[in-house]
Amino acid sequence: MAVLDLGTNNCRLLVASLGADGNLKVTGSFSRIVRLGEGVEATGLLSEAAMDRTIAALKICAERIRRAHAVKVRCIATQAARAARNAADLVARVRAETGLELEVISPEQEADLVALGCAPLLGDGYKGALVFDIGGGSTEIIRLGRKDGRVEKRFAASLPLGVVTLAERAPLHGRADYDRLSAELTDRFAALAMPDFDPAAEHLLGTSGTVTTLAAIALELPRYIRARVDASWHETPALVAVSERLAGLDVAALAAIGSIGADRADLMLPGCALFAAICRVWPSPMLRVADRGLREGMLRQMWRDQA
Helix, strand or coil, rough: CEEEEECCCCEEEEEEECCCCCCEEEEEEEECCCCCCCHHHHCCCCHHHHHHHHHHHHHHHHHHHHHHHCEEEEEEECCHHCCCCCHHHHHHHHHHHHHCCCEEEEEHHHHHHHHHHHHHCCCCCCCCEEEECCCCCCCEEEEEECCCCCEEEEEEECCCCHHHEEEEEECCCEEEEEHHHHHHHHHHHHHCCCCCCCCCEEEEEECCCHHHHHHHCCCCCCCHHHHHHHCCEEEHHHHHHHHHHHHCHHHHHHHHHCCCCCCCHHHHHHHHHHHHHHHHHCCCCEEEEECCCCHHHHHHHHHHHCC
16 A cells, blocks of 8 residues: 655655554555745745656656556645646646645545544553644644543644744744744634643644654654654653744754754744643643654545555
8 A cells, every 4th residue: 555645845755554453563664854835824825946846756656656656646746736727737737747636625625634633643541632733834733532441532733833834924034033933823712722631641643744753852863763753752842942942043053963854844843842832731740652643544544545
């Protein structure tokens, strides 16, 4: 099986099989920053340059899928394609130039897939988790709970707030800009606050480049190591402290951090502002980090549908 997630910032491929025990066996992967959503916030259109970058990455993905002899393939696009008036042009180009069938999914479908991919990381001893996925063009908030020994989705919402769109809307120059944006985002997320959310019995579960990077820095990794980050537990205030520390750095200093790098340096502070806002609205003391989500959810859905 092969699944491809074309987001606002990244193009990610995962080739894997799912065993009878429910565990994924990854046999291949690919990731490239394509910035498909560049300029969409201002123009409502996918630019030719962004589509060219994306097609180039998708050609690599198509070749890897062919080499893997994947029997089942699903390729999806999320917020940038949803927001762009010319998304149909991209879908047609992808089909013609790569042979891949690209499906633009709804926010509801995206949240369902994220929930399915992250469900195995709901911590033992907890009755639920607040999942958040900070993407390039949107942020998903999902509440998971236990029922009859199974994990179920109880709430989901998608806000058109992502690291790319926020960076393009108002680049952050200094701590004052960061604090202003973080306060604004806190107000936006507060509209989704849940009076019955129990911080003692429900932990945070974060998936995205922002939260995995914060975890890598908190773990003092010289470079990003997925095996150390995925499924790791952290005290929420400790990750918030990392986020606040990064808020005082400029783009050059952020780029020099091994787990961030030059390609993502300008997106880190918007991500940190989103992260800090979420932690204020849902102040659980513990947070689990997931280097998994949408693609794993796609694989699990494909496996479930064929069972």
